[in-house]
Each structure stands twice: as structure tokens, then as C-alpha cells.
Amino acid sequence: MIFHHARRIARGVAAAGAVCAFGLASAGAAQEARPVNAESCTSCHGPGGVSLGAIPTIAGQDVAELDAALRGYRDGARQGTIMGRLVGPLSDAEIVEISAYFAALTGPEQ
């Protein structure tokens, strides 16, 4: 149920991104309507969710996997070095919104 909802939002974000694409070259600039709550993530995961180093790329991952990963970190079911310390206070609705946003972004290929 939740995932259905998330997919809907994902399409919404993609559509909004297409509408407000401003002819700028970089992928990050074209894919907008970034939820304010997703803003901190890219400092580690890279602009547009595409990472240059050891931290995983999250752009374009399956929305259900992103959602499950974030809930896992939040609820302690999933281990990591840092994520568990960062997502504790996120609500289900916030996780759905953030997952939808990154799932709708284009992955690293360009």
C-alpha cells in the first residue's frame, strides 16, 4: 500500500522535474522539486544522489528498496556506520516522500 503511494509520488516528481527543467546541462538542475527534507542527503550521497566515492549512489534505486533501507536504518534492523544516527526522527510519510524523490532521479549513467 505504502509502496503504491510512493510510486505515485515518484511519477509526480519526475513529471514536475520535466516541466521545470530549465535547459541546464547538469542532471541535478533539471530534476527539481526536491523536498526540503531530502536536501542534506546529497552532501554525502552526491549531487542528484550520484556519488563520486565510497558512499553508495542512491539516485534511481528502486523505490521499495530505498523505503525499506531507510526504515531499516531508522528501526535498527539494518546496520551501517552512520545512517542509523541520521534517520531516527523521520516519519513514515517523510521516508515515503524522500524515497520517491531519489527513486525518480536518473542514475549515474550520464
Next chain:
Amino acid sequence: MSARLTRRQTLGYAGAALSAPLLSAPALAQGSAHVVVIGGGFGGASAARSLRRVAPDIRVTLVTDAPEFSTCPFSNLVIAGLREISEITFSYDALRAEGVEVRVDPAAALAPDRREVVLQSGDRLAYDRAIVSPGIDFVWDALPGGNPGMAASLPHAWKAGAQTLMLRDQIQAMPEGGTVIIAPPDNPFRCPPGPYERASLVAHYLSQHNPSAKVLIVDGKNQFSKQSLFTEGWEALYPGMISFVPFSDHGGLSAIDAGARRIETYFESFEADVINLIPPQSAASIVRDAGLTGTGLWCEIDGLTFESREAEHVHVIGDAAIVGDMPKSGFSASTQGKACAHAVAALLAQRTPERAYLMNTCYSLVGPEYGISVAGVYRSETGNNRLSSLPDSGGTSEAGDLPQLRRDEADYARGWYANITQELFGA
């Protein structure tokens, strides 16, 4: 202070919108609001770029004092000879390419009552809103006999660039078995774990090139960030090389002899071959001169919009501001820049800004393959600017003998640096 600057403790952004001076109306009506950003570092570059992304119809001018910016993050690696300064130095070309107008012409004055920034060249920039992230200046008066000239022989290296290289070169030229003193100030100051990461990486350099040398931290406080993790790392990597002298053991600095490289404290005197004197700090002079620090040293802001409590239409972010519990870090400043861009875009469109979930993580390298971290998360909130650390979150890396975890966090620290600098300055 000009009487036209109003204190806004009780007046929220909604009230501000109602009472917005007529000045802003024409620009908004033409759909070409102008935001001037002062400072092209972590907060300013982030705010300028985010604003172009969030609201492409807003005109953004970034005012900076140099054509390039060297980051303090990873400057300790330069001091340890592990990176070149060119690898931590960035231009503003990518911002220009995205439509940010970059002026390399320092802001000489900020006049909130005229909604204008005066540049050193004499040019005047009118704004609908200003976002100010000028970082810190040093409070030399707070040191015995303190004056800016001291940095010519006792480098602070607390703004990256020439000072970073001076400290590196002094350490490399040190005689065998010499002593480096690092003298950090009391809180609050830029980058709470910074001096201890520096002690670590200096020790790393010395352990390879001058193994009988010593690092002495003569501190303005009794405790420091990630202390037990740092101490554990020092014992593992550089046994016996680094000593920490807390404030209570020396009682504070009483005299500084820059020529003789000697510092006197109330209980003891210390001589060294290299002294890294990190002075107490305040918000940068541009905001102090504009009255934005009130009677204190730092800017008070609204916790939702980052708007100054001393002046309308001016938003202060980064090290210059007190942002609740958020530490003065590059990560914090860049996150605040993004949240502030959202808030300013909303205010200029007569919308109510949303609350934001803000994160900070300070990675420190105790050695090139030994990383540790401290994190915190916060929610922006109008009014009293609590931005308190949220429960069930944050904190430091796990303690104990965990070599794989330390290696992973060293990799993630490098990954973080690559990504945040790409996001701020990359094409």
C-alpha cells in the same frame, strides 16, 4: 544602531510579510526578485546554487572576496603533506554556468535599512533579500597582547590558504625531536573537532618523518569533541606522541612571545618549534559592522527562515550565526544554505516556508585509514531558534577496537568531501 532596524523576537515571518516595506513590491511584480549572497564558502555557495535550482526566476548575485575558495575541511591533510592545496581549492565557474552572477569584489558594507550591499569598488547592489555567510573573524583582543600580526609567525591556519601552507612548511622544517603546540580556543569556535584532527594528522606526518617529535595541545577548555574516540586513536596510532593539557592544568594564556615561540600560562610556560595559535572567534566583521550581532559576537536568527533578529530581509547562515544546537561546520553551513534557499524562495513568492529536516556530520581523520564521526539532526522551527538535537539520533561512532569500522569511515570521509565539494563547486 539605526532605529529602523527592528527586533523581531515576537514578529514571525507572517507578520513580516504583512508589514513588508513597499520597496520589495516592484521587483516582485516584475518576477525578477534579486537575492544577494555574501560569502562564497560552504554556506554562501550552497545557498546561491540551491536558490537557482529551487527558484530559477530569482536573480542571484554572489559576492566573494577572492576568485577561488580553499576549503578548511581536508586542509589538515594538506598540513600533513597528504594532499596539495590545489586539490582543496575551487573556482566559481560552475556557479556562473548556472546563472549565478559572481562578483569578486568584497562587500564593504551591508545596509539593511536601504536594502543594499556596498562593494569595495563602490558598486552598490540592491536586494530584495540578502543571504549572508561570511564565516568568522578572530578576536585578537581576547589573547594577551594579541594582534593580527602574530599570525605571521604563529599561524592559525583556521582559514585555509596561505596560512595552511605556512603551518605545513614550519612543521616540515622542524628540527628532529621538536615540539608542535596546538592552542585551540574555548567554545564556541569553527569546527569543534578540527584542532584534534589536526593534532592527529600532524602526528601522522611526524611519525613518518620526525618520530621523536611531540605534539602538545594547550587547550582553552577541559573537554573536546569526540574526545574518547580521538584519545583511543592516538594511543593506537601514535602512542606517546600527543599530549593534551586541559585548561584546568594551565589556567589560561597569560603571555605570548611570538619571536621566541613561547606561550606563558598562569601555571606553566611552554616553548615550541611551531605554535599553531588558534584565536577565539566571532562572526565576520561585515555582519558585526552592520549591527547583526547585537551586543554579542554571533548573529541571532529566526529558526525557520534564518532571518536576522536584528534586521529584516537579511538571512544569516553558517559559522557567523547561532543556529540552535548545530555545530559550526561546513556540513551545517551547506545544509543551512539549502534550507535558507527554500525559505527565501517561499518568502519571495509570498508562501509560508516549510520546516526542514537538517543534518550534520563531522568526519575526522585520526589517520589516513582511521575515520571517526559525530552526527546530529535538527528541525527548523520558527521563533525561538531552538533547532535542538533531536532524540533517537546523532552521536559519535562506536568506541572500541574496531579497525574495519575506522577504515570504512575514513573512506566515507573522503567520499563525503568529494561529494560535498562537487555539490558546492563542481560542474
